[in-house]
Amino acid sequence: MESKPAGLSQSETEGQVHDLLVIGGGPAGSSTAYWAAKAGLDVVFVEKKVFPRDKTCGDGLTPRAVHQLEAMGLGARLASTHRFEGLRTVAHGRTMELKWPDHPVFPSYGYVVKRSELDTFVAENAVSAGATLLAGTAATEPIMDGPLVLGTKLEDSVTAETREVRARFVVIADGANSRFGRSVGTTRNRAMPQGMAIRTYYESPRHDDPFIESALDFRDRSGNSLPGYGWIFPVGDGTINVGVGLLSTFRDWKQVNTSHLMTEFAHALPDYWEIDPENPTQAPTGGRLPMGGSVGPKSGANWLVVGDAAGSVNPFNGEGIDYAYETGRISADLIAEAIESRSRQPLERYRQILEADYGQYFKVARLFAKVIGRPALMRELTRVGMRSETLMDWVLRIMANLMDDDRTGGAEAVYRTAAALSRVIPEPSAKSDL
Numbered sequence: 001m002e003s004k005p006a007g008l009s010q011s012e013t014e015g016q017v018h019d020l021l022v023i024g025g026g027p028a029g030s031s032t033a034y035w036a037a038k039a040g041l042d043v044v045f046v047e048k049k050v051f052p053r054d055k056t057c058g059d060g061l062t063p064r065a066v067h068q069l070e071a072m073g074l075g076a077r078l079a080s081t082h083r084f085e086g087l088r089t090v091a092h093g094r095t096m097e098l099k100w101p102d103h104p105v106f107p108s109y110g111y112v113v114k115r116s117e118l119d120t121f122v123a124e125n126a127v128s129a130g131a132t133l134l135a136g137t138a139a140t141e142p143i144m145d146g147p148l149v150l151g152t153k154l155e156d157s158v159t160a161e162t163r164e165v166r167a168r169f170v171v172i173a174d175g176a177n178s179r180f181g182r183s184v185g186t187t188r189n190r191a192m193p194q195g196m197a198i199r200t201y202y203e204s205p206r207h208d209d210p211f212i213e214s215a216l217d218f219r220d221r222s223g224n225s226l227p228g229y230g231w232i233f234p235v236g237d238g239t240i241n242v243g244v245g246l247l248s249t250f251r252d253w254k255q256v257n258t259s260h261l262m263t264e265f266a267h268a269l270p271d272y273w274e275i276d277p278e279n280p281t282q283a284p285t286g287g288r289l290p291m292g293g294s295v296g297p298k299s300g301a302n303w304l305v306v307g308d309a310a311g312s313v314n315p316f317n318g319e320g321i322d323y324a325y326e327t328g329r330i331s332a333d334l335i336a337e338a339i340e341s342r343s344r345q346p347l348e349r350y351r352q353i354l355e356a357d358y359g360q361y362f363k364v365a366r367l368f369a370k371v372i373g374r375p376a377l378m379r380e381l382t383r384v385g386m387r388s389e390t391l392m393d394w395v396l397r398i399m400a401n402l403m404d405d406d407r408t409g410g411a412e413a414v415y416r417t418a419a420a421l422s423r424v425i426p427e428p429s430a431k432s433d434l
């Protein structure tokens with residue numbers, strides 16, 4: 001994709017007020033742009049990098065994310081990438097292979113796709129639907145009029161040329177650091193958990209393994225237990241994505257050296273992966289995962305916040321791509337309704353919709369994050385879990401948010417009990433109006 005594939009020239013954008021301006025061309029921004037363009041809106045989305053661009057990630061797409069991609073018409077495109085059937089968990093000397101559950105909505109397969117590839121074809125898809133992508137263009141400063149965001153100042157990432165773009169509505173999808181979001185007033189609730197993760201790639205003959213793998217307890221070369229959990233996601237291109245993540249609920253998390261964790265985890269990988277732990281194909285990189293709906297406010301007079309910029313990552317498993325697609329789609333629908341009805345009122349429902357869709361689940365997940373922040377407790381829980389495949393199947397269904405509202409099965413029953421508990425356990429300093 002070229003730097004401005006379907007971009008407007010300066011003379012075409014100046015003076016024009018678009019229906020929707022989207023800041024960021026990652027999963028959240030591209031999904032917003034796609035669904036809004038599909039609804040007939042005049043959409044511009046700006047991305048400071050030029051596709052294909054790398055993004056630090058595990059590259060794992062679970063059934064929830066696949067469902068959204070298929071809804072955007074990308075099922076055939078995905079089929080050319082590496083498909084997997086489920087999750088292999090390794091802990092306490094035991095291994096279990098858990099297939100994705102049958103579900104009335106979500107497929108029973110996932111994919112691993114490098115973000116340089118995934119984000120490029122999802123952005124291209126939004127352009128094909130009619131959205132205009134300004135790639136290699138950073139949104140540097142919102143143009144405000146009281147509570148309204150009228151647009152943004154732009155800077156060309158190569159030439160440093162500046163200009164402006166204006167729109168009736170703005171969706172902020174600028175990722176975990178969300179500088180644009182902060183400049184219109186969003187903050188992260190520090191009482192809620194945050195994730196931190198690091199990953200790299202290794203060559204492996206098992207690069208096309210049909211299971212992604214997670215290590216729930218691992219040790220360094222001296223036999224000491226390490227915090228966090230590790231993943232091995234086969235990419236299908238000769239490499240595997242290997243990473244480690246941990247939560248801010250872990251007492252000493254600020255002292256944790258993630259590069260050290262990464263090195264030790266690579267050395268602890270089961271032999272069957274046949275990697276050379278000293279030779280990743282690229283230097284490890286890390287990032288933060290704002291989770292559990294921890295960033296707000298989620299909306300303003302004419303703007304909405306989506307994806308990581310809204311703290312949408314699932315605290316149970318660190319997945320954020322699916323929630324980025326989902327929140328993007330919800331925001332596009334509301335803005336299309338607002339344009340249609342010539343009223344900003346539909347935007348007021350955004351927060352309620354997020355609360356209805358994720359509020360309870362994220363609350364349970366935040367409680368869970370507190371529990372697994374205590375390594376000894378986490379070890380005991382995994383030790384018990386790893387003795388029962390049925391129990392681990394339930395855990396997978398809960399953690400990947402693949403429960404079926406109409407079922408009375410084990411996972412659903414366990415989750416309902418946890419949800420009931422979470423309603424009576426207060427979260428002391430958490431703000432409730434995010």
Ligand SMILES: Cc1cc2nc3c(=O)[nH]c(=O)nc-3n(C[C@H](O)[C@H](O)[C@H](O)COP(=O)(O)OP(=O)(O)OC[C@H]3O[C@@H](n4cnc5c(N)ncnc54)[C@H](O)[C@@H]3O)c2cc1C
Binds near residue numbers: 047056
């Ligand atoms: C190590 C690690 C592993 C992870 N593994 C997984 C995983 O396996 N599966 C999963 O589902 N999730 C995973 N996540 C989380 C996932 O990466 C994010 O949740 C997801 O990328 C969120 O999408 P987004 O569109 O909100 O943000 P991003 O993907 O960060 O996209 C934001 C985009 O906005 C652009 N941008 C930022 N500021 C500006 C600006 N001012 N102007 C223009 N453009 C701007 C950025 O360049 C970027 O392209 C992982 C995260 C980390 C750190």
